Amino acid sequence: MDRRTHVSRRTFLKGAAATGALAGVGSLLDFQPVHFRHAQARTDISTEVFQNACPRNCYDTCAILTTVEDGVIKSVTGNPKNTYTRGRLCVKGNSYPRIVYSPDRIKYPMRQKGRGSGNWERISWDEAMTEIAQKILDIKKEYGSTLPICLNKYSGNFNLLNYGIEGMMSSIGYTSRAAGTPCWPAGIDAQTFDFGTIWNNDPEEMVDSKYLILWGVNPAWCAVHSMQIVLEAKKRGCKIVAIDPLFSQTAVKADLYLQIKPSTDGALALGMCRYILDNELYDGDWLVRNAKGYEEFFGYLKNNITVEWAAEKTGIPAKVIENLAHEFASVKPAGIWIGYGMQRHTNGGQNVRAIDALVAMTGNVGIPGGGARYAHLETWGFNYHAMVHSPPAGSLGDGDRLINMNNFAAEVLAADEPPIKMLWIACRNPMAQDPETSVMQKAFEAMDLVVTVDQFMNDTVKMSDIVLPCTTLFESPGINVSYWHHWMNLNEQAIAPMYEAKHDVEIAMELSKKLNELEPGSCSFPTDLTMEEWLANEFNAGIYQLFGINDWRELKSKGPVKAESLKVAWQNGRFRTPSGKYEFWSEEAEKFGHHPLPVWVEEYKAPEKYPFRCISPHWKLGIHSQFQQTDWMEQINDKPFVEIHPNVAAQYGIHEGDNVKVYNDLGYVIVPARITTATSKDCVVVYEAWYKDKNFNINYTVKALPADMGSKATGMPGIAFHDNFVNIEKV
Amino acid sequence: MKGQLGFLVDIDKCIGCHSCEMACKNQNQLDPEIRWRIVYPMKGNSSVPTERCFLSLACNHCEKPECMRVCPVRAYTKLENGIVFHDKNRCIGCRMCIMACPYQVPQFNSNTKKVEKCNLCAERIEQGLNPFCVDGCITDAITLINFNEFNEIKAEREIEGFPNPNITNPSVRFIPYKPGVQIRRDV
Known part of the structure; x- marks a missing residue:
């Protein structure tokens, strides 16, 4: 789309000369020649604009326009045709040119x-394969069998073609697979029990909300881009409430901020439900038409829950x-955005169910501007x-062996008959991002x-034998x-x-060729498809119908397309x-070992030795291990830190x-203190990230503690990342 | 366009996301160490913690630019539209302007051995476009204004942490942060 060739790019000076914009000083003639030289040097440059898609594990998944001059990226910007991206990119997206042209990129196999030695040698692709x-x-x-070979691949790149890595593994036989997802499974199960699956309203219609609770989410x-929608809703008169144990950047912008004790979100939701029940503010008609078991839920509330509790x-x-419950139940549409952070607890799934119940009993499900918004996979x-x-024909075994991604290191070490002997890691950095780093080290060793x-x-590449x-x-x-x-x-x-x-899919084809060269028939992965053919093979009639196109090639001229029919989740009442x-x-829920109702489950409490909850949320200059490491980001911030409440800092003699040292039985990390009232006296905060050349990794302290839910929809429970307890000391 | 162009920075809308700063860097192809626009964290107070409120600043295109006054080689020009235009080709990298600017706007590029700074995307202004930072701001917190027409009563000339505007009369105005109701546990 929008490909064009520039023959002359107007410089400032040419424009200025034409309009006489320069004021006085008589300097125009002095420096004009320099600029003309500059301009003339660029006249025959071919400029093209390409469509790109940010593939990161991020809500916003932006549409990008990339300006390329003579085969070199000059800049990126948001694609205005995607009305969610709105022509703008975040700090990370804007840094892409530096990712592409970073001198730190791995350039060849x-x-x-010696793993971890740093003693690398260049090899050819053929040698590597x-x-x-x-x-x-x-x-x-x-x-x-090929079961001793284990793949750990996940969210570093959500381009559909990157699933070719899983395809390659399937093509050599039955293998061991990291299964599950660390990020969000407890909430997925909660919504699967309540609604049947996850499906959120179009975030662009949040502007139509009259009341919006941002619950444990930091847009x-x-x-x-959703924060812009939230602020626009606020401007139009929607009340914005933020509920978070941390005084986040989002909470700072809310009309009302409630600093909740961590992991007690379900108690708040249930308390609100009790108030709404007592004051008959629930939507009885909606419940009669659409809900199963609300009488039992009301009975539970009456017998077990009070607002005072x-x-x-x-x-x-x-x-x-009471005020919050009253307001929420009295205004329609009222919606709640349920974040992923709040479900990373041992009671996280139950807490999400309680919030779903609050939205449902007020009749805010299935309406524009309402909803219990969590996520969707409808597209x-x-x-x-x-x-x-x-x-391949004749492969032994009866299926892949699933290794819990959320307790990967321990399960790799424990795997037996046959043991795991080879790892293939793609789109992941488990040495930095997974819990129990010390155990991960052993697993790699x-x-x-x-x-x-x-x-x-x-960190993961550093612990590898071969990098591609x-x-x-x-x-x-x-x-x-x-x-x-x-x-x-x-x-x-x-x-x-x-x-x-x-x-990745090209690597898969290369490996398939090599395997078949060494042992004909040993890999069934196709080797003769072009990238365009791989892409074409992903589309089907359902996708075309959903997005209103007849052929994926239309996207080249049309730009991004939206599934308009999905706008309001559950509007038809068919759950x-x-x-x-x-x-x-x-x-x-009962089948998976939970109470059938959204009930309160006690939160995980601090042990005596480790009085501080260490919350490790996402960081604004990166997503997991990506972006923070470039020099463009380092100019903004180049070091990790721990946020400590001023009273705690005073008590421990810690200054800015x-x-x-943030430590527990598992390990420790040493980071500079940032003393701030953004956290509470019982929490310290360390934002998870990978910093280049820094000895920093908060996951040395994080245990692979399972969240309560996740097994139904994703095969494995989530990780209770935020039930991590530590002590601190000045070093 | 005649007059005095400048920025209106809405601190209440700003989420400190650095998109403006990085849009500038990406679109102007700046060297890694150079930041024409900087998002500064503001000092906290009882209603907002440090690092939760920000001041996004580029060149303020002052009415009386000190950089221009001290430059020995006339690298700075005050354009008719008020832009304080710095010409890299004339700059000798003496850094006098860096010392003179109350806002620490001009920066020394150790590769080119010259100073550089925001020219308010003068070329884009000529084409009737916004500066990259304005178009790149996610929450529309930065607006290009012309002081000849500007009449926003909520806008303030001074804000805590911003140097005294009486020295150079910077072409920037601020809308302050308005905190909501906060129920906090440990304050």
Whole structure:
């Protein structure tokens, strides 16, 4: 789309000379020649604009326009045709040119002599593929199957074509697979029990809300385009309430901020429900038509919940809870955005169910501007052609072996008959992002071969034997959708791959070729498709119908498209639960070991030795291990820190900038103190991220403690990242 | 366009996300160490913690620019539209302007050995476009204003942390942060 060739790019000076914009001083003639020289040097440059799609694990999943001059990216901006992106990119998106052209990129395949030694040597793609393929064949010979080979791949790039890595693994036989998702599964299960699946209203229609509770979510950092929508709603008269244990950037902008005790969100929601019940502010008609088990839920509230109890649990005064409940139930449409942070607890799923119940009993489900907004996968119905492949004929075994991604290190070490001997890591940095880093270290050390595909020398690459360089989103085509907004963005190849980088699916084809060369028939992964063919194979009639197109190539001229029919979730009242109704009473929940009702489950409490809850939320200058490491970001902030409440700091003799050891039985991290009232006296905050060349990783202290839910929808429970307890000391 | 162009910065809308700053860097292809626009954290108080309220500043295109007054080689020009235009080609990197500017706006580029700063996207202004930072701001917190027509009563000339505007009369105005109701546990 919008490809054009510039023959002359007007410089400021030419414009200024034409309009006489320069004031006085007589300097025009003095420096004009310099500018003309500059302008003339650029007259024959070809400029093209490409569509790109930000593939990060982020609500916003932006549509990008990339300006390329003579094959080099000059700038990126948001695509205005995507009305969610609104022509603007976040700080991370704006830094993409520096990611592509970072001198730190991994440029060619390398082999490390001694994991963690830093003793790397350049090897050719052929050498790399030969060594890896030979190892795969050796393992198969020694163990009789490919189960000792384990793939850990997840959210570093959500381009649909990146699922080709899973496809390649399936094509060599049955393997071990990191299964589950660390981020959000407790909430997914909660909503699956209540609604049948996750499905949120179009975030762009949040502007129509009259009352909006942002519950444990920080869009000002983690979904900036939605924060703009929230502020627009506020301008139009919607009351914005933020509930968060931390005084987040989002909370600072709210009309009302409630600093709740961590992990007690369910108590607040249930207390509000009790008030609404007692004052008959619930939507009886909606409940009769749409809900199953609300009588039982009301009975539970009457017998177990009081507003005073909720006040005691949450630290929010009873009067405030009553006012909040009264306001929420008296205005329509009223909606709640449920964040992922608030479900990273051992009672996180139950807390989400309680909030869902609050939205449902006030009749705010299925209406524009309302909803219990969490996430959706409604636009993800692609073919997964790159992902789904059958093992070669004669493969032994009866299926892949699932390794819990959320307790990956321990399960890799414990795997037996056969043990795990080889890791393939793609789109992930488990050494930095997973809990129990010390155990992860041991798991890596126990391997015969670790292969990591990445762009930068991160902690996982440092613990690998072979690293393979992969392309950035600008160097390979693809297609992206969001788990929040309802757009589909085409990703065009804007520039040639840098150095020797390849896309994951190209790597998969290379490996397949090599395997079949060494042992014919050993890999069934296709080797003869072009990237465009891989892309075309992902589309189907359902996707075309949902997005109102007839062929994916239309996106090249049309730009991003939106699934308009998904706008209001559950508007037709046909829920995907077993009963077809909204289920306050869920037998499915009971089957998975939970109470069938949204009930209060006690929060995980601080042990005596470790009195501080260490919350490790996302950081605004990065997403997990991506972006914070570039020099552009380092100019804004180049060091991690721990946020400590002033009273606690005084008690421990800690001053601003002092090095603080944050520790527990599992490990420790030493970081400078930032003393702030943004946190409470019982919480310290360390934002998770990967910093280049810094000995920093908060996950040394994080235990692989499961959240209460996640097993139904994602196969594994989530991680209670925010039930991490530590002590601190000045060092 | 004649008059005095400048910025209106709505601190109440600003979420400190640095998108403006990075849009400037990306679109103007700045060297890594150079920041024409900087999002500064403001000091906290009883209603807002430090690092939760921000002041996004670029060149303030002052009415009486000190940078221009002290420059020995006339690298600075005050344009008819009020932009304080710095010409890199004339700059000798003496850094006099860096010392003179009350807002620490001009920056020394150690690669080019010259100073550089925000020219308010003068080329874009000529084309009737907004500066990149204005178009890049996610929450519409930065607006391009012409002081000849500007008449916003909520806008303030001074704000805590911003140097005394009486020295150079900077072309920037601020809308202050308005806190909501806060129920906080440990304050």
